Amino acid sequence: MIKPIKNRSWFFILPALILVGGSTIIPLITIVNFSVHDVFYGNDFIWVGPKWFIQVLNSREFYNTLLRTFAFSAIVLAIEVPLGILIALSLPRKGPSVPFYILAIAIPLMIPWVVVGLMWLLIIHPQWGSLGSLLSLFGFQIDVNNLLTAWFVIVFVDVWHWTSLVVLLCYSGLLAIPDRYYQAARIDGANRWKIFRFVELPKINRVLMIAILLRFIDSFMVFAEPFIITRGGPGKSTVFLSQSLMRTATQQFDLGQSSATSLIYFSIIVLFSWILYKVM
Amino acid sequence: MPIYFLVCYSFKTEFEIKNSITPIPMLGTLSNYKAIFNDPQSYMAFVNTILYVLLNNVISLAVAVPAAYAFSRYSFLGDKHLFFWFLASRLTPPATVAIPLFQLYLTLGIVDTHIAVALAHCLFTVPIAVWILEGFISAVPRELDEIAQLDGYSLPQFFIKILIPAIAPGIGVTAFFCFIFSWVEILLANWLTTVDAVPFGSIILRAGIALGLNPLGWISAMAVLAIIPGVLLVLLVRKHLSKGFALGQII
Numbered sequence: 001m002i003k004p005i006k007n008r009s010w011f012f013i014l015p016a017l018i019l020v021g022g023s024t025i026i027p028l029i030t031i032v033n034f035s036v037h038d039v040f041y042g043n044d045f046i047w048v049g050p051k052w053f054i055q056v057l058n059s060r061e062f063y064n065t066l067l068r069t070f071a072f073s074a075i076v077l078a079i080e081v082p083l084g085i086l087i088a089l090s091l092p093r094k095g096p097s098v099p100f101y102i103l104a105i106a107i108p109l110m111i112p113w114v115v116v117g118l119m120w121l122l123i124i125h126p127q128w129g130s131l132g133s134l135l136s137l138f139g140f141q142i143d144v145n146n147l148l149t150a151w152f153v154i155v156f157v158d159v160w161h162w163t164s165l166v167v168l169l170c171y172s173g174l175l176a177i178p179d180r181y182y183q184a185a186r187i188d189g190a191n192r193w194k195i196f197r198f199v200e201l202p203k204i205n206r207v208l209m210i211a212i213l214l215r216f217i218d219s220f221m222v223f224a225e226p227f228i229i230t231r232g233g234p235g236k237s238t239v240f241l242s243q244s245l246m247r248t249a250t251q252q253f254d255l256g257q258s259s260a261t262s263l264i265y266f267s268i269i270v271l272f273s274w275i276l277y278k279v280m
Numbered sequence: 281m282p283i284y285f286l287v288c289y290s291f292k293t294e295f296e297i298k299n300s301i302t303p304i305p306m307l308g309t310l311s312n313y314k315a316i317f318n319d320p321q322s323y324m325a326f327v328n329t330i331l332y333v334l335l336n337n338v339i340s341l342a343v344a345v346p347a348a349y350a351f352s353r354y355s356f357l358g359d360k361h362l363f364f365w366f367l368a369s370r371l372t373p374p375a376t377v378a379i380p381l382f383q384l385y386l387t388l389g390i391v392d393t394h395i396a397v398a399l400a401h402c403l404f405t406v407p408i409a410v411w412i413l414e415g416f417i418s419a420v421p422r423e424l425d426e427i428a429q430l431d432g433y434s435l436p437q438f439f440i441k442i443l444i445p446a447i448a449p450g451i452g453v454t455a456f457f458c459f460i461f462s463w464v465e466i467l468l469a470n471w472l473t474t475v476d477a478v479p480f481g482s483i484i485l486r487a488g489i490a491l492g493l494n495p496l497g498w499i500s501a502m503a504v505l506a507i508i509p510g511v512l513l514v515l516l517v518r519k520h521l522s523k524g525f526a527l528g529q530i531i
Contacts, residue, residue: 022402
């Protein structure tokens with residue numbers, strides 16, 4: 001349907017625009033401003049040009065944190081997407097049990113992030129936690145001070161928390177496939193894998209991309225769960241960008257450096273999302 | 281499963297948690313919940329959260345309905361770019377805008393108020409609201425607008441009397457998503473508040489990290505209370521929920 005052209009409708013958008021702009025554009029301008037100045041007490045600005053950027057780009061720690069964040073996103077995506085598709089495929093499409101399944105799957109998404117972290121922290125506690133104490137009976141300690149275990153726990157928690165999103169999006173995509181597609185495939189003698197590959201996958205392509213995009217963005221911004229479960233440890237092995245950013249800004253009050261980092265961080269997210277968007 | 285253990289913990293006494301591992305609480309106790317409801321700081325944290333989440337809901341819906349209407353009905357200069365830009369603002373990491381927002385709100389004198397958190401959360405609730413509502417409004421036949429116009433409804437009247445009742449389920453779904461997204465967010469909510477508008481998340485964070493998980497039963501009870509609204513809401517809107525998710529196919 002062709003929509004009538006009406007430039008006055010900008011007025012409808014304006015309130016939303018101001019509100020969202022107020023919390024994206026204005027902060028971004030402020031960050032750009034901070035990133036090229038040395039700021040004292042929040043009101044003394046001394047022009048330093050690209051000094052902060054050079055400092056950030058030359059710091060090993062920044063690269064390490066960046067690499068960790070990428071690794072985390074990659075691992076999490078590699079597990080959640082196939083698992084999400086698999087669960088979505090195995091859910092019944094019709095019948096009285098559907099609302100129950102949807103509900104059970106949706107629940108992890110409704111839990112505040114802090115609570116998710118806390119909950120798992122309690123469960124894996126070696127003395128008081130149910131899983132933790134059970135495993136220590138077999139002589140296996142869940143120790144978040146161990147590098148590998150810490151990573152395993154964080155990834156596991158994220159998978160538990162967010163696979164649901166992939167499942168729900170894929171499931172809604174699968175529901176939209178008409179029955180006759182399956183009938184046609186069956187007549188052609190397609191096996192299960194071929195049905196998935198040539199009937200279902202092309203149909204859920206778009207929602208899947210949205211799911212991947214959302215999961216990428218959110219895992220790249222991960223903050224609460226590692227913060228509460230491992231506190232970034234052992235050492236700095238689970239410090240991700242969000243956390244290191246908040247630390248530089250709020251504990252070291254280093255506005256210039258944190259702003260420069262923010263800008264780099266933001267550009268990376270936009271760049272990658274744009275690539276994903278173009279690919280889909 | 282994990283939720284079940286959490287609920288168990290919340291009904292156990294400190295002694296029982298630390299000395300025995302049982303799948304069900306043997307000595308059921310309400311003392312943890314009593315402690316929360318007797319401590320103004322703890323229960324006010326929930327009141328604060330509910331306040332800013334509701335505030336955020338009202339603001340988001342108020343600005344998103346007209347915007348979604350415009351996107352759905354008219355084409356105008358830069359509409360596609362703008363629609364994408366709305367979605368793109370979802371990409372902004374909260375950590376990057378946290379500090380400038382703090383300074384902005386400091387200038388406006390609204391740091392540590394509910395309105396500050398509500399406004400900050402608009403960063404991700406408004407785009408989602410516009411996105412979902414656009415789908416619902418597009419499903420309303422355009423003839424409805426024209427008939428209303430012929431009947432002499434002015435634009436505000438049309439919005440209140442015709443459009444909003446027509447997309448009521450859509451508004452419900454949108455409100456649900458805004459509620460959840462605002463409810464679970466912690467970074468900005470924690471950062472923009474100090475005393476008066478502290479969300480429950482900050483309290484849990486503090487007890488969980490600074491105090492080394494003490495007292496355990498009490499934290500569990502806090503966490504259980506924090507889960508309840510989300511679960512209740514899902515139960516409430518579960519029929520419309522699938523519709524909301526189905527909209528994922530439209531874009």
